[in-house]
Amino acid sequence: MSLPEGFYIRRVEEKDFEQVTETLKVLTTVGTIAPEAFSNLLKYWNESTVWNDDNDKKIMQYNPMVIVDKRTETVAATGNIIIERKIIHELALCGHIEDIAVNPKYQGQGLGKLLIDQLVAIGFSYGCYKIILDCDEKNVKFYEKCGFSNAGVEMQIRK
Amino acid sequence: MSLPEGFYIRRVEEKDFEQVTETLKVLTTVGTIAPEAFSNLLKYWNESTVWNDDNDKKIMQYNPMVIVDKRTETVAATGNIIIERKIIHELALCGHIEDIAVNPKYQGQGLGKLLIDQLVAIGFSYGCYKIILDCDEKNVKFYEKCGFSNAGVEMQIRK
Ligand SMILES: CC(=O)N[C@@H]1[C@@H](O)[C@H](O)[C@@H](COP(=O)(O)O)O[C@@H]1O
Ligand SMILES: CC(=O)N[C@@H]1[C@@H](O)[C@H](O)[C@@H](COP(=O)(O)O)O[C@@H]1O
Numbered sequence: 512m513s514l515p516e517g518f519y520i521r522r523v524e525e526k527d528f529e530q531v532t533e534t535l536k537v538l539t540t541v542g543t544i545a546p547e548a549f550s551n552l553l554k555y556w557n558e559s560t561v562w563n564d565d566n567d568k569k570i571m572q573y574n575p576m577v578i579v580d581k582r583t584e585t586v587a588a589t590g591n592i593i594i595e596r597k598i599i600h601e602l603a604l605c606g607h608i609e610d611i612a613v614n615p616k617y618q619g620q621g622l623g624k625l626l627i628d629q630l631v632a633i634g635f636s637y638g639c640y641k642i643i644l645d646c647d648e649k650n651v652k653f654y655e656k657c658g659f660s661n662a663g664v665e666m667q668i669r670k
Numbered sequence: 671m672s673l674p675e676g677f678y679i680r681r682v683e684e685k686d687f688e689q690v691t692e693t694l695k696v697l698t699t700v701g702t703i704a705p706e707a708f709s710n711l712l713k714y715w716n717e718s719t720v721w722n723d724d725n726d727k728k729i730m731q732y733n734p735m736v737i738v739d740k741r742t743e744t745v746a747a748t749g750n751i752i753i754e755r756k757i758i759h760e761l762a763l764c765g766h767i768e769d770i771a772v773n774p775k776y777q778g779q780g781l782g783k784l785l786i787d788q789l790v791a792i793g794f795s796y797g798c799y800k801i802i803l804d805c806d807e808k809n810v811k812f813y814e815k816c817g818f819s820n821a822g823v824e825m826q827i828r829k
Contacts, residue, residue, distance in 0.1 A: 610756060
């Protein structure tokens with residue numbers, strides 16, 4: 512469950528701009544992003560909290576993380592868990608895991624699973640009653656290894 | 671596309687507490703919620719905005735809606751669209767439709783589809799590149815009628 516020697520995990524920071532956007536290209540289109548826009552995004556992500564009756568516990572709405580190779584300061588993997596406050600289940604929290612990508616140079620080392628484990632741990636530490644994600648059929652086996660099971664069908668509409 | 675005579679749609683308000691929680695019971699467990707806690711939730715939902723480069727356009731993070739029967743002020747249906755700001759697709763917005771429920775007394779009148787149409791319109795008016803939702807296999811046909819198509823598999827992990 513813990514990261515292999517030589518890696519650490521932390522929240523995304525401004526200095527990760529180029530490496531995070533590059534890593535996300537294995538998942539989908541990233542496009543052109545100005546560094547200042549990325550800074551503004553991180554500012555928003557770092558300031559957004561979820562209402563919590565227990566005021567002592569600060570719940571971050573966005574939890575963008577990176578696993579970093581210590582030796583070279585290379586981003587090996589990135590992902591996020593977004594926290595939603597609902598009415599159902601007594602005003603429960605639901606976690607949404609999003610935008611998971613592993614740097615091709617670091618694939619096959621189990622880092623993807625360790626990233627998911629960490630994001631799940633963040634969600635449950637906030638008290639989420641469940642954590643969900645959407646994936647391609649071909650990734651179902653991977654998420655099963657991470658402790659997830661099939662819950663339904665993802666439907667989409669695009670402009 | 672427009673609501674039938676005698677119905678209107680608006681954001682959820684404090685006075686909807688009992689009817690909205692009741693309506694959501696057709697979807698899943700709601701449990702016991704104190705009216706003050708519901709007020710605090712609405713306050714949070716009404717104050718949470720999504721960072722937007724175009725400052726003129728205010729984007730609400732949560733968009734809880736009700737379709738109301740004018741004559742009796744009865745909540746006929748409820749649902750939400752949550753807006754997420756991402757890195758991918760040039761810092762795009764993604765809409766998540768959640769917690770859709772139609773009051774059993776009002777089922778079979780096409781109100782569910784009209785609710786989804788309205789939530790989709792809200793998401794696209796903010797500029798979302800896509801809007802997604804998760805549903806049971808048995809509801810796929812309904813969402814196809816609303817213009818959605820299969821996009822993947824929903825996976826979950828529960829405590
Ligand atoms: C678990 C996971 O990482 N799921 C991702 C989702 O978070 C991401 O937003 C989407 C982008 O695909 P798109 O570019 O086709 O919208 O792909 C996958 O569904
Ligand atoms: C489109 C739609 O309304 N989907 C809902 C989802 O929003 C809701 O949160 C969940 C609750 O189920 P649960 O109580 O088993 O978590 O059911 C469905 O997946």
